[in-house]
Amino acid sequence: MCGTRSPVARAVVVGAGIVGAACARELARAGCAVTLVDRGGAASGTTAHGEGNILLSDKSPGPELELARLSRALWPPVLAEIAGSTPRGAALVRAVEWEPKGGLVVATTEAGAAGLARFAAGQRAAAVRCEPLDPAQTAAAEPFLTRAHRAVLHYPEDAQVQPAAAATALLADARAAGARLRTGCEVLGARTRGGRLTALHTTAGLLEADLFVNAAGPWAGSVAARLGAPVDVRPRRGDVLVTTPQPPTVFHKVYDADYVGAVGSDDSGLQTSAVVESTRAGSLLLGSSRRRVGFDDRLRPEVLAAIAAKAIRLFPALAAVPVMRAYGGFRPYVPDHLPVIGADPRLAGLWHAGGHEGAGIGLSLGTARLLRALILGTPAPLDPEPFRVDRPAVLGTAGPARDGAGAPGHGSSPEHPQHPGGTAQSATPAERKEGP
Amino acid sequence: MTARLVPAADDATGRRERPLRITVDGEALDGFAGQSIAGVLLAAGRLAWRRGPSGAPRGVFCGIGVCFDCLVRVNGEPDVRACRRRARDGDTVLTQSRAGGGEEAGDEGASGSSAALPAPAEEDNSDTEDGV
Amino acid sequence: MTARHVLVVGAGPAGLAAARSALAAGAEVVLVDSAEEMGGQYHRVPPAAFGAAHPERLQHHWAPFTRLRRELRAHPRCTWWPETAVWALEPRDPGEQGPPRVHLLHGPADGSGRTRHVLAPDALxxxxxxxxxVLPFPGWELPGVFTAGAAQALAKGERIAVGERVLVAGxxxxxxxxxxxLLEAGAGVRAVLEANPARTLARGWGSRPWQLAAHLGKTGELRDYAGQLLRHRVPYRTGRAVVEARGTGRVEEVVTARLRPDWSVVPGSSRTLAVDALCVSHGFSPQLELPVAAGCALLPSPAGEFVRVDGEQRTSAEGVWAAGEIxxxxxxxxxxxEGALAGWYAAGGDRTARxxxxxxxxxxxxxxxAxxxxxxxxxxxxxxxxxxxDTLVCRCxxxxxxxxxxxxREESGAAARTARLATRAGLGPCQARICGPTVGELRARLRGSAPDARDAEGLAAPSSHxxxxxxxLRLGELARAPAPPPPGHRADGGPGSVPPRDPGPELPDDPAP
Structure with missing residues (x-):
């Protein structure tokens, strides 16, 4: 559409988080006249409440791994391009704090080690780089890690960014390519003509365009509903603890393969798993939790306590480290745990780019690249079929799963191979996406 | 020229002094029971003991536990507000610095031991296996 | 009847009065404070270990304070928890009644072996x-620059005079x-500088301020301080402020300047003054993290945001009352x-009390x-x-x-949250306690009046509080399970287990000693 119609196609992207910023950038560079709107400020929703993960390690072979691989390959050249564009671009990219630090997945039980070995074998078959570390190598890689581990895998391709800064850099590049940003602009409804979406009613007036991209993260469901084309994207709460600045203590993104917790037994729907990493400022970020509680932003001390306990299991010395801040956010998840990327079959002109759960930072660039190809009708960089909008999980026809306890569609299911934890209590692989 | 303790003999409150001794970066400092660690440091003529991210010196600013400028490591515990922690006889205090990025403690005098977190012991198997 | 459980956070003048009055209304009271002694900043006393024979010499209103302290310590329905920090307030589930659950840490400041407790009071x-x-100015991060409160806390609580040539300003x-x-502790005070010109002071206090002060029992105090300054020949100047502190590794001199009523600097009016300490205060920041965590609505005012309360000191959050400087x-x-009223009403006291x-x-x-x-x-x-x-705004x-x-200037910095991540202002160990209000004010000015737009569902509005x-708290402390509450108190928010008690004595009628 963009570049294929004349005059220039007009695109409106709803949601100025990292996915919206990446989509706006791709479309603007493709020649569209892009307006990016957000109800709040740019990069202030889920993007500002996560950890900045760019991971392959937690993806089992399948479409999401392919999207992750595409995205991982795009990050260095995209950042290099922005950095090379202008001095300001260079400064923005420095703030992104791109760190290809690699991930370490640690199993501390025999069952966990066995599950991790199976999981890794599958990943290796799919060409994910993944190296087992012996105890000496582990101690060298992470001197403060518990010695009580049964298996440790190193994923050298895992990386980390400061997510709000990453979104800011993508946004600046989109604007350099002509995109406009309107913040404080909330979508209220649709104007359609002949089954085609032609404009958005917003708090800032009517926004006409040729195509519209719903990139509203966990609020994508409510945006879509206002446009008359509901999608089943739900919020999933996550909490992160931030420690005071520490001397170098944790050198990789380190997480626990032994998913314990509440699946099937705890009706709060709480799951926690240890994810420990340092930031450039010296603070450690400790995650993560998953709860299906709607948009409930209340602090839950017992959730924070569970996160702390699991972090200490991995790094016993952290027991003495003060935590100075806690924050929570909402991951946008679809019951089948796959992103939603493509045209809405019910409303021409509407496209979706969302449902990335806790992996949106990492997957943003690949998502935007795929969306651009789909919109332009050019060859897609990967098979878009698994992400299509008209699948039962997205259209809400998959079953009665709703937010809350023991929802069907969670836990092990045929379409999700066994995850590294490998026990009956384990979550599905998709549960392993990190970042709130 | 700097902060000083009201001498007990001149103190209108009629204070008594029960002596104690702490070490700060290996150096012995005398104080007395009831003083905060910041009180011992100030009374010993030290106005600054922590370094900010740029390496600039910091000491007490707010004095009531709000600003976190006076952080020290006490007996291995990092980030203790010196203005709020009572000194105890034998306390080992290390000064801290943000200059290296994270908040690192200074050298412990002659012993020169690293102030970083202790590495886990080899036999650290306490909570494994069934740690579910 | 079953006694109501009232938890009072803070043992300064407001909290002490609240505890006494809640006891008088028949409640079970837990009084917590992060300090080791009751009194707060106002009644700061030397630590018990100093064995001071005459602590009253540092205090106004010493006798009523010690009386109250004794009374609370001895009261059978009052549990006094010193060295106890509230680290989280946990709002109840929808449909559940009562104030937030209160998460406490008990033990030495910033210790690692403190015990966790959770209380579920009927009223908070x-x-x-x-x-x-303290507003930022060039050099305010130098050692030897203290808040005014620090200077006073050190003088009263540590018996330390922060310098020999001290300037007090703000x-x-x-x-x-x-x-x-400072004078009592033997410091030399070079001057006291009030930034507002005399005209602003006169207009602000309005007619017959002494009558007001007399009502509040302030006249004697102010007269004492004025006399003290006079005796020590300490000048009190209005319309002058410290606009810079200088020195190598510590403050050595300050630059003062005359200010216009709007605090703009009068050109050519600056002077340098050698000092070895500077004590500054431009007003007070209420400690609002707990009311904000409890969900209390705030009320903006020219002097900043405060907790909104009704005539009975009740906040907008269910079961939560507020008193004192917040x-x-x-x-x-x-x-x-305020404390006496809050404690009485929180305890369900009789509204017709004499x-x-x-x-x-x-x-x-x-x-x-106020x-x-x-x-x-x-x-x-x-x-x-x-x-x-290059003036530091965020010290951390x-x-x-x-x-x-x-x-x-960044368009994408429209959101306060994003700007904070980008500049790191407020993300350090003090968590914006010091710079928060200042950063908020500067941002609002730099960006014009453009608001930060609507916030997303589920995400709290950004607030420096x-x-x-x-x-x-330390991760090890957080990870440990909470210890049981004190006898007679409960952690689950369920029905009270305390035996019925007689209504207490009537409300004390001497709330303002």
Whole structure:
């Protein structure tokens, strides 16, 4: 559409988080006249409440791994391009704090080690780089890690960014390519003509365009509903603890393969798993939790306590480290745990780019690249079929799963191979996406 | 020229002094029971003991536990507000610095031991296996 | 009847009065404070280990304070928990009644072996107080620059005089007792500088301020301080402020300047003054993290945001009352009246009690006093004029004014949250306690009046007072299961297990000693 119609196609992207910023950038560079709107400020929703993960390690072979691989390959050249564009671009990219630090997945039980070995074998078959570390190598890689581990895998391709800064850099590049940003602009409804979406009613007036991209993260469901084309994207709460600045203590993104917790037994729907990493400022970020509680932003001390306990299991010395801040956010998840990327079959002109759960930072660039190809009708960089909008999980026809306890569609299911934890209590692989 | 303790003999409150001794970066400092660690440091003529991210010196600013400028490591515990922690006889205090990025403690005098977190012991198997 | 459980946070004048009055109304009371002694900043006393024979020599109103302290310690329905920090308030589930559950840490400040407790009171009285607000100026991060409150706390609580040539500067009547404490401890005070010109003071206090002060029992105190300054030949100057501190590794001299009523610097009026310590306060910041965590609505005012309360000191959050400086800066006598009212109503006390009208009257006078105080000692709008590009605004992260300006110019910095991540201002160990209000004010100016737009569903509006972790705690402490509550108190929010008691004595009618 963009570049294929004349005059220039007009695109409106709803949601100025990292996915919206990446989509706006791709479309603007493709020649569209892009307006990016957000109800709040740019990069202030889920993007500002996560950890900045760019991971392959937690993806089992399948479409999401392919999207992750595409995205991982795009990050260095995209950042290099922005950095090379202008001095300001260079400064923005420095703030992104791109760190290809690699991930370490640690199993501390025999069952966990066995599950991790199976999981890794599958990943290796799919060409994910993944190296087992012996105890000496582990101690060298992470001197403060518990010695009580049964298996440790190193994923050298895992990386980390400061997510709000990453979104800011993508946004600046989109604007350099002509995109406009309107913040404080909330979508209220649709104007359609002949089954085609032609404009958005917003708090800032009517926004006409040729195509519209719903990139509203966990609020994508409510945006879509206002446009008359509901999608089943739900919020999933996550909490992160931030420690005071520490001397170098944790050198990789380190997480626990032994998913314990509440699946099937705890009706709060709480799951926690240890994810420990340092930031450039010296603070450690400790995650993560998953709860299906709607948009409930209340602090839950017992959730924070569970996160702390699991972090200490991995790094016993952290027991003495003060935590100075806690924050929570909402991951946008679809019951089948796959992103939603493509045209809405019910409303021409509407496209979706969302449902990335806790992996949106990492997957943003690949998502935007795929969306651009789909919109332009050019060859897609990967098979878009698994992400299509008209699948039962997205259209809400998959079953009665709703937010809350023991929802069907969670836990092990045929379409999700066994995850590294490998026990009956384990979550599905998709549960392993990190970042709130 | 700097902060000083009201001498007990001149103190209108009629204070008594029960002596104690702490070490700060290996150096012995005398104080007395009831003083905060910041009180011992100030009374010993030290106005600054922590370094900010740029390496600039910091000491007490707010004095009531709000600003976190006076952080020290006490007996291995990092980030203790010196203005709020009572000194105890034998306390080992290390000064801290943000200059290296994270908040690192200074050298412990002659012993020169690293102030970083202790590495886990080899036999650290306490909570494994069934740690579910 | 079953006694109501009232938890009082903060043992300063407001909290002490609240505890006493809740006891008088028949409640079971837990009184917590992060300090080891009752009294708060106002009644700061030397630590018990000093064995001071005459602690009263540092205090106004010593006798009533010690009486109250004894009474509370001895009261069978009062549990006093010193060295206890509230680190989180956990709002109840929808449909569940009562104030938030209160998460406590008990033990030495910043210790690692503190015990966790969770209490589920029927009513919560918040009286955490305030701390000095200090506006940034070049060199304010130098050692030897203290808040005025620090100087006073060190003098009273540590018996340390912060210097021999000390300048006390800023704004507000609090500068006088600070100078007094310094003089008592043997410090030399070079001057007390009030930034607001005499005309602003006179207009703000309005007619017959002494009558108001007399009502609040302040006359004697102020006369004492004025006499003290006179005896020590300490000049009190109005319309002059410190606009820079200089020195190598510590403060050695300050630059003062004459200010216009809007706090713009009068050109050519600057002087340098050699000092070995500088004590500054431009007013007070209420400690709002607990009320914000409890969900209490705030009320903006020219002097900043405060907790909104009704005539009975009730906040907008169910089961939560507020008293003292978090509802407005009005001094200790008003705080006592507020505390007495809050404690009484939180405990379900009789609304026809004989002492109430008098308490309401004192409280209302306190509000009048607070309004006059705010008018007489405003922060002038032109104060950022003394900032330089490299002046630190956030002390923790050393974010300077230039960085804030740059972030404000970024279109994508429209969201406060994003700007904070970009500049790191407020992300350091103090968690914006010091720089929060200043950063908010500077951002608003730099970006014009453009609001930060609507916030997304589920995400709290950004606020410099939002600290879900109200105090730092160590991961090991957080990971441990909470210890049981004290006998007779409960952690689950279920029905009370305390045996019925007789109604207590009637409301004390002497709330303002």
């Amino acid at each position: 009285v918040l009286a955490p107080g305030a701390h000095d607000r 704004s507000g009547p609090f500068l006088l007792p600070v100078a007094g404490s 509802t407005g800066i009005a001094g200790a006598p008003a705080a006592r009246a 002492a109430l009208p008098r308490l309401h009257q004192v409280r209302d006078q306190g509000r009048d006093f 309004a006059r105080l705010a008018r007489a000692h405003p922060i002038g709008a032109a104060w950022p004029g003394w900032l330089r590009p 992260e050393e974010t300077d004014y230039a960085a804030l300006c740059a972030a404000a 939002r600290r879900p972790l109200a105090q730092p």
